[in-house]
Amino acid sequence: MNTLAMPTTASRPDFAAIAAWVRPCAKVLDLGCGDGSLLRFLRDARNVRGYGVEIDDANVLACFNNGVNVIQSDLESGLLSFESGSFDYVVLSQTLQAVKNTENIVKEMLRVSKEGIVSFPNFGYWKNRLQVMLGHMPVSETLPYQWFDTPNIHNCTLGDFEEFCRQHGARILERRVMNGDHPVTFLPNLLGMLAFYRFERQK
Amino acid sequence: MQDSSSIDIVVPQSVRFDKPLYLRSGAVLENYELVYETYGELNAAKSNAVLVCHALSGNHHLAGFYAGSPKSTGWWNNMIGAGKSIDTRKFFVMGVNNLGGCHGSTGPASINAKTGKCYGADFPMVTVEDWVETQIRLADHLGIEQFAAVAGGSLGGMQALQWTLDFPERVRHALVIAAAAKLTAQNIAFNDVARQAIITDQDFHGGDYYSHGVVPRRGLRLARMLGHITYLSDDAMAAKFGRELRNGALAFGFDVEFEIESYLRYQGDKFADQFDANTYLLMTKALDYFDPALQHNNDLSAAFRAAKANFLVLSFTTDWRFSPERSRAIVKSLLDNELNVSYAEISSSHGHDSFLMEDQHYHKLMRAYMDTVVI
Numbered sequence: 001m002n003t004l005a006m007p008t009t010a011s012r013p014d015f016a017a018i019a020a021w022v023r024p025c026a027k028v029l030d031l032g033c034g035d036g037s038l039l040r041f042l043r044d045a046r047n048v049r050g051y052g053v054e055i056d057d058a059n060v061l062a063c064f065n066n067g068v069n070v071i072q073s074d075l076e077s078g079l080l081s082f083e084s085g086s087f088d089y090v091v092l093s094q095t096l097q098a099v100k101n102t103e104n105i106v107k108e109m110l111r112v113s114k115e116g117i118v119s120f121p122n123f124g125y126w127k128n129r130l131q132v133m134l135g136h137m138p139v140s141e142t143l144p145y146q147w148f149d150t151p152n153i154h155n156c157t158l159g160d161f162e163e164f165c166r167q168h169g170a171r172i173l174e175r176r177v178m179n180g181d182h183p184v185t186f187l188p189n190l191l192g193m194l195a196f197y198r199f200e201r202q203k
Numbered sequence: 204m205q206d207s208s209s210i211d212i213v214v215p216q217s218v219r220f221d222k223p224l225y226l227r228s229g230a231v232l233e234n235y236e237l238v239y240e241t242y243g244e245l246n247a248a249k250s251n252a253v254l255v256c257h258a259l260s261g262n263h264h265l266a267g268f269y270a271g272s273p274k275s276t277g278w279w280n281n282m283i284g285a286g287k288s289i290d291t292r293k294f295f296v297m298g299v300n301n302l303g304g305c306h307g308s309t310g311p312a313s314i315n316a317k318t319g320k321c322y323g324a325d326f327p328m329v330t331v332e333d334w335v336e337t338q339i340r341l342a343d344h345l346g347i348e349q350f351a352a353v354a355g356g357s358l359g360g361m362q363a364l365q366w367t368l369d370f371p372e373r374v375r376h377a378l379v380i381a382a383a384a385k386l387t388a389q390n391i392a393f394n395d396v397a398r399q400a401i402i403t404d405q406d407f408h409g410g411d412y413y414s415h416g417v418v419p420r421r422g423l424r425l426a427r428m429l430g431h432i433t434y435l436s437d438d439a440m441a442a443k444f445g446r447e448l449r450n451g452a453l454a455f456g457f458d459v460e461f462e463i464e465s466y467l468r469y470q471g472d473k474f475a476d477q478f479d480a481n482t483y484l485l486m487t488k489a490l491d492y493f494d495p496a497l498q499h500n501n502d503l504s505a506a507f508r509a510a511k512a513n514f515l516v517l518s519f520t521t522d523w524r525f526s527p528e529r530s531r532a533i534v535k536s537l538l539d540n541e542l543n544v545s546y547a548e549i550s551s552s553h554g555h556d557s558f559l560m561e562d563q564h565y566h567k568l569m570r571a572y573m574d575t576v577v578i
Contacts, residue, residue, distance in 0.1 A: 067575045070547075071545070072548050081531060
């Protein structure tokens, strides 16, 4: 049915972290869904019904090969195809840092879904801080680009994102911070590489 | 254009239906014939059938060629065949000439048994709904309980949509390509100019030109020339013809000077030689009438409540006759009903005609989608 290799759960601990928050049989929208691997993982692990939104041609084709629903569209122009409150979860997996209009995307996530799940590379991770202190833009496992070719234009730290949520009507329900496969609880803004948040509209 | 993976010689078949067909217009056809072609083998479970619906000027001849006529390849030969995107090693593919057509199915040029003459102007208006009704009768005739997929581009895509509304249990996947859930005013306007070109041709004789031994050739030619302009994109025309001159210099006359004029006149002439003007009128009206949301207070999402199929919707960036926006409206109504749908907007310079063109990405998407269709 498909020709693409599916990353295993072990190789994508970020998928497992997101899946852990998603109720079985939920309706999920995955923004910037890439090749559809996460949606496929959620379908197989959580029996979710879902759609991905993706702009890149090669990724859209990969989604077809992965047998997941994908709508080719530009996130930046909003989520006009989706009715308010029509999803249980909207996921923005490692895409937040690459969008232009961050405020609008988060606003749209809160509109179309009961809950949002966001993951992003923590710019406050100590290796990133160290490189900046040594006079260079950071290049690391989660930020693998050079300053001149990076798509990541809106990097932030855990603290920044939490402040952003407070200011934009998003109430954080849960947070998870990872360093590779391991959860980080001690000094997460310093020791965490990847941050996950589950949030809802401020009531 | 033959290659080792293409279908070889095909032979059209036809079947006559004597059960009266009650048309949307209120008219009744007592009996009619449909001509169709099939490719590949129907499996024992009859679960691998794919119906391909044709557009305005298409017909049942989708792929392969006719014996002794190697140039007579079907209109979707680049898409359908062994090893192609719609793989006839997996699927049993069929094409039907729509009722009212001029390639073998009963149409205005057929003999009306009641009068012993050609139907001509007496042939009733047919709609997308009517066509789907005839197609289901053909499916019944062939013992096909459910199509694995119904596919089509443009007017063909409208038929695929209608299938999911009228017979939701009998179609598992709908492939809706370069289509729209209804025509815009601009689209209807283009169609009417085309119709006026035909109807005002002195040789039209109110549609009964057959008995006068003439055809409204000038009108049909103009209609096709106009249509052809709208099926291409400005960029595609500029790239292909630009302002190239046929004879290298301006002649200051009304004969062909620019290459584009030569091309359009050639296309118009070719079409006028092989297509029936009354069929052209009927097909454009069927396009104009298509509007499944109409009986749901213009709420397309409400119209699709009946649908159960999985959908693939494709549009092309330079298609301004059936623009991506029109496809996105279809997608929205499917999403509102939580139906499985994938949508891709294909970068192509060929305008509306893109759906007929060979394009690597487009064909890969089609193949990938058809691979997921379980038979």
